Amino acid sequence: MTSDDRAVRATVPVAGGGTRAGAGGGTGAGGDGAGPVIEAAGLRRTYSGGFEAVSGIDLTVARGEIFALLGTNGAGKTSTVEVLEGLARPSGGRVRVLGHDPYRERVAVRPRVGVMLQEGGFPSELKVRETVRMWAGCTSGARPAGEALELVGLAARSEVRVKQLSGGERRRLDLALALLGRPEVLFLDEPSTGLDAEGRRDTWRLVRELRAAGTTVLLTTHYLEEAESLADRLAIMHRGRIVASGTPAEVTAARPARIRFALPDGVDAARLPLTLRAARADDTGRRIEVRTHRLQDDLAELLLWARRENVRLDGLDARSASLEEAFLDIARTTETAGV
Numbered sequence: 001m002t003s004d005d006r007a008v009r010a011t012v013p014v015a016g017g018g019t020r021a022g023a024g025g026g027t028g029a030g031g032d033g034a035g036p037v038i039e040a041a042g043l044r045r046t047y048s049g050g051f052e053a054v055s056g057i058d059l060t061v062a063r064g065e066i067f068a069l070l071g072t073n074g075a076g077k078t079s080t081v082e083v084l085e086g087l088a089r090p091s092g093g094r095v096r097v098l099g100h101d102p103y104r105e106r107v108a109v110r111p112r113v114g115v116m117l118q119e120g121g122f123p124s125e126l127k128v129r130e131t132v133r134m135w136a137g138c139t140s141g142a143r144p145a146g147e148a149l150e151l152v153g154l155a156a157r158s159e160v161r162v163k164q165l166s167g168g169e170r171r172r173l174d175l176a177l178a179l180l181g182r183p184e185v186l187f188l189d190e191p192s193t194g195l196d197a198e199g200r201r202d203t204w205r206l207v208r209e210l211r212a213a214g215t216t217v218l219l220t221t222h223y224l225e226e227a228e229s230l231a232d233r234l235a236i237m238h239r240g241r242i243v244a245s246g247t248p249a250e251v252t253a254a255r256p257a258r259i260r261f262a263l264p265d266g267v268d269a270a271r272l273p274l275t276l277r278a279a280r281a282d283d284t285g286r287r288i289e290v291r292t293h294r295l296q297d298d299l300a301e302l303l304l305w306a307r308r309e310n311v312r313l314d315g316l317d318a319r320s321a322s323l324e325e326a327f328l329d330i331a332r333t334t335e336t337a338g339v
C-alpha cells in the first residue's frame, strides 16, 4: 500500500466502540476519561533469579496520548510493558490501566486493550486472513478481518501463508491483530522493527489516526526519529530507571546545542571570541565544535567575529540537540555516573 492509498482508506473508527471517552464502563481514574489511562507508581519487577529489571518507575499516560518508552538494550522497557499489559505481576508498586489492576482484573481490562508483542508467533501454515479470523474468534466486538488488514496495508496479502510473509509484513499482521478489538489502549512493543522506510511511515500515520480517534498508545522503540515524530511525551529508561522524561522538546531542550566549523590555515582557535574559547578542536586544531546552551547568542558572536576578522568558517553547521543526541548524552552520562 502506498502512503497516498493509506491516507484515503484508513478511516479509523473511534476507539472503544464509538465514544472518545471510551466505552466499557470502567471505574475510577482512567475508566471514565478523568484520570490517566495508564498509571505506574514505584513499579518494580524482579525476575526469579533475583535480578531487578525495573527499579521503581513512575509514569502516567493520558487518554488519547502517544507515549514512547525508550532506552538502551536491557534497560527494562519490555519488562515494564509486560506488567502494564497485565502479562506479568509487578514485584512492587502500583499499576492501573483504565482504572484497573491489569494483572488481577484482567477480565475487565483485556477486552479494552490491544497488545502487539515483540514477537507474535503465529501458526505459519495458516493464511493471513485465516489467522486474523481465528484471532477475531477470540475477540469480542472484533473488526471484520478485511478492515483490520486494510488498516495495516496487508489486504493484498490475505491469501498468502504466514510463513511466506516478510519480516515487515509479519509486524503488520501483529499490528492488525492488536487492532482487531478496536482497543481504547494500544501497547506496541517495537512496532516498526523490520519495516522499510515507507512501511514505517505508514505505521506512524496509522498510529496518529488512532490517536485522533481517541486511542491511547504506549510504544517502545529503538528508533529515536520514531519517538520524536510520534510521541506526545516520552521516557528514557536506563538500567531499570527512568532517567529523563517529558515532551520530545523538553527532553532535548535540556541538552546543549552544537556549532561546528573549520578554521582556515593560519587562524588559531585561540583567536576565537572569549565565550567560544571552551570549544573543542580536533587533532589538527582546524575542526571546531562548540557545545552551548546559548545557541543564538554564541552563533551571533561567532559570525560577528568571523566578519570582523575576515575569517571564512568552512562547513558551518549549527543545530539544537536532536533526540538522538540527547539519548546518547543521557546514556553516556548515566553510565559514567554509575546509575
Ligand SMILES: Nc1ncnc2c1ncn2[C@@H]1O[C@H](COP(=O)(O)OP(=O)(O)OP(=O)(O)O)[C@@H](O)[C@H]1O
Residues within 6 Å of the ligand: 047, 048, 049, 051, 053, 071, 072, 073, 074, 075, 076, 077, 078, 079, 080
Ligand atoms: N525472564 C527473565 N529472567 C531474568 N532476567 C530477565 C528476563 N527477561 C529479561 N531479563 C533481563 O531484564 C533486563 C531488562 O530486559 P528487557 O527485555 O525488559 O529490556 P529492554 O529494555 O526491553 O531491552 P531491549 O531494548 O534489548 O529489548 C535485561 O537485563 C534482561 O536480561
